[in-house]
Amino acid sequence: MELAARTGTTVELAAGDELVVRNTHGGQVVDTWALSAENPMRVLSAPHTWMRHGRLAIRVGDNLVDNTRRPMLSMIEDSSPGDHDMLIPSCDLARYRQLGVEGYHDNCHDNFFEALAAAGFEAPQFVPQPLNLFMRVPIAADGAISIDSPLALPGDHVRLVALEDVVVVLSACPQDLAPTNGVGRTPTGVTYEVTGPRA
């Protein structure tokens, strides 16, 4: 399936289903969330995932846990260099205002709510902290963080397996005023597919 540049979508996964997200053109960040299909207040949680693994990076084989510490997804393949930020919040209109944008600008915050609404899913009150697939945020020794151009090459992918029934939300990040999606600052689309026992 194609996820067009700057847009979001939902992907329903049954337990055991696998989701591949492919960086078709390379260098594109994909803000990713997961909500329990039974209770949208149970969401994939970055802080609880860090706590579980004792580190700020996720690796192949890691479970991603929700805000009740229950494993929700597992990352089972990653052909990219492995940068998947969980520290930086979704871009939103407030961020684009800070960057000088006066009118509307596509943003991952709105994509999250619009994708859930379009598919008829209940949304939580807040945008949860996303898993930013392919996003490169180096952490310096003094705790300084910066947003660098991604190293993911065209065709790089990650594969996640659902450990329960979940609604995943994907947003092809529309940031074009910072190197979030590469030095060319040209957001692109990505592709995704669902495979696995029940797909």
Added chain:
Amino acid sequence: MELAARTGTTVELAAGDELVVRNTHGGQVVDTWALSAENPMRVLSAPHTWMRHGRLAIRVGDNLVDNTRRPMLSMIEDSSPGDHDMLIPSCDLARYRQLGVEGYHDNCHDNFFEALAAAGFEAPQFVPQPLNLFMRVPIAADGAISIDSPLALPGDHVRLVALEDVVVVLSACPQDLAPTNGVGRTPTGVTYEVTGPRA
């Protein structure tokens, strides 16, 4: 005012009010949240605060921003060594289950909701990621994180000023199965006071 060991409370601040949180006995972590008095869905946000300052640590003079990137509080004094974690989620019953506790255990997650309910405030659906005052979480070069005994001495304090009307929630962390609150693993109470133009 005294905040008893293992308990939570709310503190209402008008814009300009200052809140001092004092580590009476030293080594005690205080999970701290702030909600807009007008809209409890606008909450102090760790990721948005990191993004604003480009680092994972906060320092004297830093504004703490909410999930709409609006400055909500500012840290204007800190007599402690300066460790104030924002990465580790609140302890909750699920965490104590992982640590082998079978019955109930006081926890910051429940303190958050109980303090808001006791004061008649609407709570958000989720426990927001807290600002863990005095909590020491070193970040290694490889992104590994660990929870170390706090360095805050008896009497150390931080002073926050409210930049708008907010409801602050404080929880004297009841963690007694890890060195979160010191190697003695003995949670204590803390004191707090509100001063400033309208106190």
